[in-house]
Amino acid sequence: MSEEKSLNFIEEIIEEDLKTGKHQSILTRFPPEPNGYLHIGHAKSICLNFGLGIKYNGKTNLRFDDTNPVTEDTEYVDSIKEDIQWLGFNWANEFYASDYFEQLYGFAVKLIEKGLAYVDDSTSEEIAKQKGTPTQPGTRNQYSERTVEENLQLFADMRAGKYKDGEKVLRAKIDMTSPNMHMRDPIIYRIKHAHHHRTGDKWCIYPMYDFAHGQSDSIEKITHSICTLEFIPHRPLYEWCIEQLEIFPSRQYEFARLNLNYTVMSKRKLLQLVNEKHVSGWDDPRMPTISGLRRRGYTPESIRDFAERVGVAKRDNLIEFSLLEFCVREHLNKVALRRMVVFNPIKLIITNYPEGQTELLNSENNPEDVNGGTRELPFSREIFIEADDFMENPPKKYFRLAPGQMVRLKSAYIIKCDEVLKDDAGNITAIHCSYIPESKSGSDTSGISVKGTLHWVNASTAVEVEVREYDRLFQVENPASEEGDFKDYINPNSLTVVKGYAEPSISTATLTDRFQFLRKGYYCLDKDSTADTLIFNRTVTLKDAWAKEVKKG
RNA sequence: UGGCCUAUAGUAUAAUGGUAGUACGACAGAUUUUGGUUCUGUUUGUCUUGGUUCGAAUCCAGGUAGGCCAACCA
Numbered sequence: 281m282s283e284e285k286s287l288n289f290i291e292e293i294i295e296e297d298l299k300t301g302k303h304q305s306i307l308t309r310f311p312p313e314p315n316g317y318l319h320i321g322h323a324k325s326i327c328l329n330f331g332l333g334i335k336y337n338g339k340t341n342l343r344f345d346d347t348n349p350v351t352e353d354t355e356y357v358d359s360i361k362e363d364i365q366w367l368g369f370n371w372a373n374e375f376y377a378s379d380y381f382e383q384l385y386g387f388a389v390k391l392i393e394k395g396l397a398y399v400d401d402s403t404s405e406e407i408a409k410q411k412g413t414p415t416q417p418g419t420r421n422q423y424s425e426r427t428v429e430e431n432l433q434l435f436a437d438m439r440a441g442k443y444k445d446g447e448k449v450l451r452a453k454i455d456m457t458s459p460n461m462h463m464r465d466p467i468i469y470r471i472k473h474a475h476h477h478r479t480g481d482k483w484c485i486y487p488m489y490d491f492a493h494g495q496s497d498s499i500e501k502i503t504h505s506i507c508t509l510e511f512i513p514h515r516p517l518y519e520w521c522i523e524q525l526e527i528f529p530s531r532q533y534e535f536a537r538l539n540l541n542y543t544v545m546s547k548r549k550l551l552q553l554v555n556e557k558h559v560s561g562w563d564d565p566r567m568p569t570i571s572g573l574r575r576r577g578y579t580p581e582s583i584r585d586f587a588e589r590v591g592v593a594k595r596d597n598l599i600e601f602s603l604l605e606f607c608v609r610e611h612l613n614k615v616a617l618r619r620m621v622v623f624n625p626i627k628l629i630i631t632n633y634p635e636g637q638t639e640l641l642n643s644e645n646n647p648e649d650v651n652g653g654t655r656e657l658p659f660s661r662e663i664f665i666e667a668d669d670f671m672e673n674p675p676k677k678y679f680r681l682a683p684g685q686m687v688r689l690k691s692a693y694i695i696k697c698d699e700v701l702k703d704d705a706g707n708i709t710a711i712h713c714s715y716i717p718e719s720k721s722g723s724d725t726s727g728i729s730v731k732g733t734l735h736w737v738n739a740s741t742a743v744e745v746e747v748r749e750y751d752r753l754f755q756v757e758n759p760a761s762e763e764g765d766f767k768d769y770i771n772p773n774s775l776t777v778v779k780g781y782a783e784p785s786i787s788t789a790t791l792t793d794r795f796q797f798l799r800k801g802y803y804c805l806d807k808d809s810t811a812d813t814l815i816f817n818r819t820v821t822l823k824d825a826w827a828k829e830v831k832k833g
Numbered sequence: 834u835g836g837c838c839u840a841u842a843g844u845a846u847a848a849u850g851g852u853a854g855u856a857c858g859a860c861a862g863a864u865u866u867u868g869g870u871u872c873u874g875u876u877u878g879u880c881u882u883g884g885u886u887c888g889a890a891u892c893c894a895g896g897u898a899g900g901c902c903a904a905c906c907a
Binding site: 285286288292311312313315345347348350351403404407408411412413414415416417418445446448449458459460461462464467469470471472486488489490493509510511512513514534536541547548589590591592593594595596597598599600602603605606607609610613614618647648677679680688689690691692694721722724729730731732733734735796798799800801822823824825826827828829 | 834835836837838839840843844845846847848849855856857858865866867868869870899900901902903904905906907
């Protein structure tokens, strides 16, 4: 018996539509404009649309909303497709709004013939002025009185390239007094002598989003057209077009877009961060883009889980980043290979371990995975431990290394701290310890139990690596709602590059591996790595109860 | 001051007129060869005022608060 999970409001609508027979099956779509990279907010929409298709045995199309040639590019098309596939979804069809340009042109002609559209010669300023305001109705101009024949000819001339950009537009003739501004004779076609990434120079007039989007849904027979809240006032216009054109009645449903704290979620702002070099690119690991999260080490599973957990509703939200972090930790804990890396080394000499001797110890790759296997770790007289893991005068409840105290070296031996070596300035240069030979991991007969276990690396075989540690990109929860320029709130310390000393097995790391550096966090290899230098991105730290304890004082 | 959308713990999200629940976070404890994981427990909530009803988070009305709409962008 599986537990019944409650439905979100869109699922309720779909189940009702299926039950009543309004639809036999469902068809959804994800409709990005190829003018930027996808971000985690799009991931929510992708998971919703494709997830619905899967859940209800329907299908989902990918349709590029490419009606504005000046901002769109195939680079974006490619990245969008890659991101959706990486998230684990397959589209039934790959479509483009530009596939429908001829049909959309026909729709416009039909409106003209019905006396429901006219060519307007006004400037954009004049049109804006005539539109009125939300509290004052708009007014029609003399162009709205043109005859059907005249409009037909003028529109054909627009298509034929007889006019320059901005000289004329085609407007739907609806209601200049509507309280809904979108119904005040909206522009449905404009002239743009621009090269389109797919149709080339075939067209010099392009449909507006409002005239392309709803009809594209209709052409594809999308049953449930899901979009974000800001498109609610557009819906009456889509429905007007569907009714006047007598085409398939797709129905639009709107949900609240995802907002994440300490970042921004608009393509315009993300583009600015890229263009002004505040980040290294769209896939900078600090970016909330899907490509950035991927490079950072997030997994598709964790992002899908996140999308599931944030839910779908109609109220504005600001999700805490800690939920995303929880999701990725939960997945990575199950799959990441454990490795030991010391970041801030201090030398530890095991005085009773024979000089020149090295032994190989075994350590599990992942304690959460019984089939994960083991790896070998060299161990000898001189090792490095984390400087943080030693204190000369430890506070209470500190169960790491301190003079006279014992700890276990992970997968190795229990050691006892005998002596602290210092230079003339009083800085600690090394720690002398003795080890307990009977305490070897896996065959411990010493009977000693210790509270602390430390990670370590063998000094002579340690591999030096570069590690990039990331912090939140912005210093405030919601940069978009702050006074002034959102870029004033960028966190200057969002990237810290440090050195690490890793166990030798790290040298076989590949781009698809996921690691947990013991007691530190989750990491993955970065594509900037070279044959000489391995570079790792810190995906997320481990939870750190001791750091909290210290903070409390 | 026109229209539309929304309002449940710190953050999200359920409860579909009948015991306000879940997750994340926070806090406390147990376990632990990762101060990780796992497990247990605690904490905090129906925007407001009326109305309908045996009974309202839910339905109705008025308020309040937040969001969206006046691009030849999507």
